Amino acid sequence: DTGVSQDPRHKITKRGQNVTFRCDPISEHNRLYWYRQTLGQGPEFLTYFQNEAQLEKSRLLSDRFSAERPKGSFSTLEIQRTEQGDSAMYLCASSLDLNTEAFFGQGTRLTVV
Amino acid sequence: GNSVTQMEGPVTLSEEAFLTINCTYTATGYPSLFWYVQYPGEGLQLLLKATKADDKGSNKGFEATYRKETTSFHLEKGSVQVSDSAVYFCARQAAGNKLTFGGGTRVLVKP
Numbered sequence: 743d744t745g746v747s748q749d750p751r752h753k754i755t756k757r758g759q760n761v762t763f764r765c766d767p768i769s770e771h772n773r774l775y776w777y778r779q780t781l782g783q784g785p786e787f788l789t790y791f792q793n794e795a796q797l798e799k800s801r802l803l804s805d806r807f808s809a810e811r812p813k814g815s816f817s818t819l820e821i822q823r824t825e826q827g828d829s830a831m832y833l834c835a836s837s838l839d840l841n842t843e844a845f846f847g848q849g850t851r852l853t854v855v
Numbered sequence: 856g857n858s859v860t861q862m863e864g865p866v867t868l869s870e871e872a873f874l875t876i877n878c879t880y881t882a883t884g885y886p887s888l889f890w891y892v893q894y895p896g897e898g899l900q901l902l903l904k905a906t907k908a909d910d911k912g913s914n915k916g917f918e919a920t921y922r923k924e925t926t927s928f929h930l931e932k933g934s935v936q937v938s939d940s941a942v943y944f945c946a947r948q949a950a951g952n953k954l955t956f957g958g959g960t961r962v963l964v965k966p
């Protein structure tokens with residue numbers, strides 16, 4: 743198992759464009775989490791899935807953000823009409839189940855210019 | 856609300872020095888507590904954890920003890936190495952197994 747994989751690793755986009763990130767969790771991990779980390783700060787929770795069900799969304803997740811996990815395996819995070827304030831590292835993590843260790847991917851660094 | 860506060864960095868040390876990074880948390884109940892490490896260019900890795908009061912987590916020479924009375928989970932290492940240079944994050948478990956992180960502490964160990 744290669745761990746949690748995120749793609750792309752880096753993304754530069756112009757303000758107003760849409761972007762989509764992908765996360766492949768560790769196989770058989772039921773839970774998948776998205777976090778955002780801005781420079782010099784700790785990661786902040788965005789949303790999480792139990793299998794294909796999105797169970798919680800943070801207030802940080804504005805209506806321009808949408809996340810899916812259609813088959814309970816990989817997940818996508820889409821940001822519409824990007825703004826400069828969206829520039830951050832977007833981290834994905836997965837865990838086997840509740841109360842088990844979360845493993846993080848290396849993240850996707852988004853820069854909005 | 857539930858939050859995690861850790862000392863700000865950067866912390867600069869010489870090799871073989873003693874390292875302490877303070878972390879305190881607010882919470883209802885007794886959440887599991889974690890230290891994650893982020894080496895340059897890499898993702899977050901779990902360093903150690905403690906799941907109940909008075910538990911001591913340890914790994915790679917690092918230790919942290921879950922102190923309920925002071926709501927603290929300070930990270931310590933007796934003799935740091937250059938390879939310990941990284942950013943360290945204290946975190947607590949919240950509902951749904953999501954994590955609440957502190958702001959991170961950058962540690963730089965000089966030879």
